Amino acid sequence: MYWNEKIECMPVEDLKKLQYQSFKALVSSLYGFNKFYHDRMKGAGVLPDDIRSLEDVQKLPFMYKEDLRNNYPTKMFNVPNTEIVRFHASSGTSGKPTVVGYTKNDLAYWTEALARSLTSIGIGSDDILQVSYGYGLFTGGLGLHYGAEKVGASVVPSSTGNTERQLELMQDLGVTAIACTPSYLIHMNTVAAKMGIDFRRDTCLKKAVLGAEPWTESMRSKVEGSMGIRAYDIYGTSEQAGPMFTECEERNGIHIAGDIMYTEILDPETGELLENGERGEMVVTMLKKEALPIIRFKIKDISSILKDECPCGRTSPRISRITGRADDMLIIRGINVFPSQIEYTLMRMPEIGEQYMIEVTRDGALDHMKIQVEIRPEVFSDKVSDMVSLRTRIESELKKYLDIAAVVELRAPGELPRFEGKAKRVIDKRVM
Amino acid sequence: MKNENIITQLSIFINNEPGRLAAVAGILKEFNIDVKGFNLAESTEFGILRAIVDDPDRAYDIIRSQGVIVKKTDVIGIAIRDSPGSFFEAADVLGKAGMNIDYGYAYSNKDFDFLFVRVDDAEKAAEVLKDAGIKLIEKSEI
Numbered sequence: 001m002y003w004n005e006k007i008e009c010m011p012v013e014d015l016k017k018l019q020y021q022s023f024k025a026l027v028s029s030l031y032g033f034n035k036f037y038h039d040r041m042k043g044a045g046v047l048p049d050d051i052r053s054l055e056d057v058q059k060l061p062f063m064y065k066e067d068l069r070n071n072y073p074t075k076m077f078n079v080p081n082t083e084i085v086r087f088h089a090s091s092g093t094s095g096k097p098t099v100v101g102y103t104k105n106d107l108a109y110w111t112e113a114l115a116r117s118l119t120s121i122g123i124g125s126d127d128i129l130q131v132s133y134g135y136g137l138f139t140g141g142l143g144l145h146y147g148a149e150k151v152g153a154s155v156v157p158s159s160t161g162n163t164e165r166q167l168e169l170m171q172d173l174g175v176t177a178i179a180c181t182p183s184y185l186i187h188m189n190t191v192a193a194k195m196g197i198d199f200r201r202d203t204c205l206k207k208a209v210l211g212a213e214p215w216t217e218s219m220r221s222k223v224e225g226s227m228g229i230r231a232y233d234i235y236g237t238s239e240q241a242g243p244m245f246t247e248c249e250e251r252n253g254i255h256i257a258g259d260i261m262y263t264e265i266l267d268p269e270t271g272e273l274l275e276n277g278e279r280g281e282m283v284v285t286m287l288k289k290e291a292l293p294i295i296r297f298k299i300k301d302i303s304s305i306l307k308d309e310c311p312c313g314r315t316s317p318r319i320s321r322i323t324g325r326a327d328d329m330l331i332i333r334g335i336n337v338f339p340s341q342i343e344y345t346l347m348r349m350p351e352i353g354e355q356y357m358i359e360v361t362r363d364g365a366l367d368h369m370k371i372q373v374e375i376r377p378e379v380f381s382d383k384v385s386d387m388v389s390l391r392t393r394i395e396s397e398l399k400k401y402l403d404i405a406a407v408v409e410l411r412a413p414g415e416l417p418r419f420e421g422k423a424k425r426v427i428d429k430r431v432m
Numbered sequence: 433m434k435n436e437n438i439i440t441q442l443s444i445f446i447n448n449e450p451g452r453l454a455a456v457a458g459i460l461k462e463f464n465i466d467v468k469g470f471n472l473a474e475s476t477e478f479g480i481l482r483a484i485v486d487d488p489d490r491a492y493d494i495i496r497s498q499g500v501i502v503k504k505t506d507v508i509g510i511a512i513r514d515s516p517g518s519f520f521e522a523a524d525v526l527g528k529a530g531m532n533i534d535y536g537y538a539y540s541n542k543d544f545d546f547l548f549v550r551v552d553d554a555e556k557a558a559e560v561l562k563d564a565g566i567k568l569i570e571k572s573e574i
Contacts, residue, residue, distance in 0.1 A: 372477075375445075375501075382443030382480055382505045382550065383534055384473045391475075409477040412445050412501050 003119040003151070004112070007259050008314045015258045015315060020054045022287035023262070027051050027060065030293055036067070036076050037293060057262070058273060062283065063297045065098070068239070073099040078293050089137040090238050100139075100238045101291040107146070109288045110241035113257050114147025117246035120255065120312065121232045123177050123207065125152030130170055132180035132188075133212065135159040139242025140212050144179045147244075153177075160184060163191045170203055177207040179234070182215040183423040185223055186354045190418075200228040209234050211243050213423050214322060214340045218347035222354060233321060237301075239294050240286055253306045253318030260288055263317060264296070265305055279304040282319070302329075302338070330360060330426065332367045332404050339426050342371065345401045351379040351390055355416040362430040369406040371398070374413045436570040437558040438506050439548065440488040444481040445501035448474060456481060459498050465491045468574050469548065471537035484539065484548060484574060506554035509539065509546040509569030510561065519547065525564040531557050541573060 002008050010018070028048040030037040041047070044061040051057065068076065077084070086102045102110070123129060129148045133140030141159055148155045156175060158166050167188065169175070178185065185208055192199065199205055205227065211234035220231050235254045236244035240261060245254050256263055262285040265274045274280045282301045286294040306318040330337045339358060346352055353374035361368045373394065381387055387410060394408045419425075446452045453472075460467060466486040473480045485491045488504065495502040510522045526533060526549075536549040546569050551557045558568055 377501045380443075380445050380501045380503055382441070382482060382503060384475055384480060385534075387478065387480070388475055411477070412447055414499055415447060 003116040068098040103290040111146045113244040115150040120248040127153040127176045129153045130156040130175045130178045143242035174204045179209040182210040183419045216344045248312040255316045276305045277307045359427045372409045437568040441505045441507045443503045446479045463494045469539035511567035512545045529560045
């Protein structure tokens with residue numbers, strides 16, 4: 001089932017033509033009317049006339065997260081205030097907060113993208129979707145809310161928190177799908193177990209749309225196995241609009257609507273455009289944006305564009321699971337480590353629960369990494385030697401796969417922090 | 433008939449942080465669980481409290497319901513006389529039978545001193561020791 005078959009299944013060459021036309025129009029208008037991007041293009045010595053093909057896009061200068069911070073709150077907006085119908089703001093975990101704005105058309109393409117995505121995973125008017133993303137300044141709640149209404153699903157706007165109540169509503173209303181962060185779903189599962197709720201027996205939940213924080217295939221098999229659902233990855237940041245693109249039923253890469261967003265994958269070192277299939281830094285351009293232009297934005301996500309055509313029939317390019325943010329990358333004694341790799345290694349071990357924390361410290365010139373994991377009650381032994389050998393085994397798995405020496409600490413279940421919003425599992429105490 | 437010499441020990445996982453042992457002790461107090469003997473083993477980040485309590489089945493259910501990791505472990509109590517060589521006899525019997533003592537801790541009632549020991553096969557160890565004429569404590573004697 002397609003929401004917009006004409007666009008979603010458009011021949012690739014036609015899509016490229018469409019992208020080029022959008023680019024051309026966007027660049028001309030920004031050069032003419034947007035002081036920020038006009039100056040930046042001038043600085044790079046590029047004129048709108050220099051863009052004669054989609055390849056020429058690479059001549060355009062980049063935009064960075066800092067640009068949004070430096071122009072806080074609305075100095076980069078491209079439309080008068082009268083055109084703005086909504087603001088969202090980022091929490092500012094890695095610096096000053098940033099504000100994004102939307103015109104009516106901006107909200108329309110965001111909602112359209114979500115309608116296509118939800119349809120592609122079979123969520124429609126028969127479904128009751130519980131939106132357990134935070135409603136408010138965070139884009140997740142309201143974004144999913146309007147996307148789900150657009151496809152005719154019945155929305156339960158429960159936002160985050162009060163998990164017992166959410167579980168009751170889920171049972172009483174016969175909720176069939178949920179949208180939330182993966183860590184919140186795991187939290188719900190833990191709370192449900194305490195309340196004696198079995199998702200298979202006591203709820204109608206079939207699908208989960210999970211995103212807003214990095215998660216892994218092993219986490220997917222864990223939640224699917226324990227809850228009897230199918231879980232789908234969703235992608236999108238506030239600069240792009242909000243969460244908007246998902247996997248289709250094939251669950252092999254996230255379809256990026258090519259008429260809405262143009263994606264480049266660049267070598268993080270050389271800045272060179274990489275071939276499909278190669279992993280690198282994503283650079284995105286939002287082709288329909290009105291309020292806040294996003295041109296060749298260095299989003300800091302690490303991904304690749306998949307090579308093959310998707311059996312679902314959609315021609316829109318697919319990106320592989322985001323394996324980390326360029327910002328999240330930890331350098332431990334000179335070795336690059338993504339927290340997602342640590343998570344993947346941990347989740348493969350059945351003795352360990354879903355929660356973990358990573359702490360990095362520096363002693364003199366040496367980095368130390370400590371990873372706390374929760375053990376499952378059934379692996380607890382009264383012999384210290386058994387527990388120590390479990391700990392040693394986890395340490396050697398990490399060494400084997402990541403080539404890092406980390407100290408592992410075993411914790412009792414429920415001891416480590418749970419996150420209802422964005423999970424913050426890395427504590428870097430080094431003073432750089 | 434159940435072997436009266438097999439004693440149920442509760443093993444409790446405790447994170448090695450100030451206040452954690454107190455929290456478990458608080459549960460024992462609140463639910464009036466009488467601890468007859470115990471031992472604390474520690475590693476860097478966690479400790480294992482091993483306790484012999486009154487009515488271990490009830491205590492197990494209570495501790496578990498409080499969200500604490502707890503496990504039942506079979507141990508045996510070997511009587512030790514207050515004279516040199518007494519512990520040697522028991523250890524020697526087990527050693528000759530090829531049985532390893534994982535850990536042990538002392539306990540006294542009004543009549544005897546005992547050593548609770550953890551071995552892989554408590555039933556077999558009890559049999560071997562009794563055959564060698566060594567007294568083992570019975571559940572009712574604790």
